[in-house]
Amino acid sequence: MSVVQIKDVTKRFGETTAVEGIDLEIEPGEFVSLIGPSGCGKSTLLRIIGDLIQPTSGTATVNGKPARQARIDRDYGIVFQDAVLYDWRTVSKNIALPLELARWDRRRRVDKVKEMLELVELSGFENHYPWQLSGGMQQRVSIARALSFDPALLLMDEPFGALDEMTRERLNMELLQIWEASSSTVVFVTHSIAEAVFLSTRVVVMSPRPGRISNVISIDLPQPRTATTREEPHFFELVTAVREALHLGHDLERAPV
């Protein structure tokens, strides 16, 4: 059974069509990146999967349920571009937020938070407040929070877009390790071609106005990915393939009808 199933989804905001006629299926354990220029509706698509907005037409199914039911069952965790940590909560308390909302008892919460802190390598920072951490550390807390209740699906909306290149590459590696350890499915929105190729099992290329899927490229780089993956010739071939697919989307848009 697919983790995500999107059938003929269209979303309009008033006069503008954000996405149109989207079909996409994501299998368990996949790491799928949505890539495209600004305005191609990749964030809109992610929000439709998360039932944070509803499609104008078509259906979105998560774990075989309507997206709304999946949200109510807390089937997914979400990470935004900003860490969106609550200022008034310590690192531990931020990670424990979804657990509190799911009414876990105190003991279980404490154990789980400890485990998550180890996973994102932030042990020792449990009593810090968010503003006392660097941007990269804040984003790691946000990932720990999204994974704390073991969701089958992780939705990430340009999670590393605001970070510098060095931090970004390190967090890419960490994210892959977490993905392997937790055996979850990831849908990842990004602007960066290299990042999409490095992380994904599949890259979904989107074109703008209206947002459509213009191409889907399988990334057959060997697993697990390592620091040297970025230096392999095949990595560059795939980066080129994604780049050309992106440009093709642009050209199609400009071509006379």
Place this chain on the structure above:
Amino acid sequence: MRRGVGRVVLFVLVLAVLWGLWEGYRWLWMREAWTWPFVVDETSMPHLHSIFQALWSSARPGGVGPRLITILFHSALFTAKEAAVGFALGAVLGFCLGALLAHFRILARGFLPWVVASQTVPILVVAPMVVVWLNPKLPGRFQDWGAVAVIAAFLTFFPVTINTIRGLHAADRRALELMRSYAAGNWRILWKLRFPAALPYIFAALKVSATASVVGAIIGELPSSIQDGLGGQIINYSQYYTTQPTGLWATNVIAAALGITFFLIILVAEKLVVRRAPENVA
């Protein structure tokens, strides 16, 4: 620690400058015999040191009986009780009203103009009415001062209501989406996100209200002819102003000190309660 020392030095410095301005103005106007905007003499602007001297000497001419500061201190305690109860009442009511209006926008549209209108009515008009209406209904323990507390609450609730509405809508859009992704209900979104996000706004209002509640209590004492508070003392000493101006000035000093104390209590409470990134403090 060094910052603490710096603050004390700054405080003393500002005090010295204000002292110098008062005495300098007084000296210049008296020497030149200027009459604009008012005649400066021992009655209109007594020496600051004689005001403080008056605090430490006996209240009655002749030098027998308790010191003025002791009498005023007891009056201030009485007024503080009225103001504190009024403040608590106003803050709770103000918050509840704000939360209600923030949640039901239709209510806000209908009621907010009336809430604003309530504050445009001068407190001197409202105060006697509250006393006349309320006093006969109050049980013995709350007789008289209870009505004054209600007047103080009347001045307290408004800033709290306005800032509660503003604060409850101040939560970050992404933070709200996050709550939605956790399928959190409205009630839990209110307590776990909207309320904590509103706290800096609410405390900003509480600081305004804390001093306003003291003013409300003093003004409320006037129409209810309560003699035990600072309002009573102000009436009392304003009658003797021409012969003994320092008495009224000393009462002013104590009333100001009470207002500042209220403000500082809220400030300390804010420091203890509100945890916020230094750049995000409203």
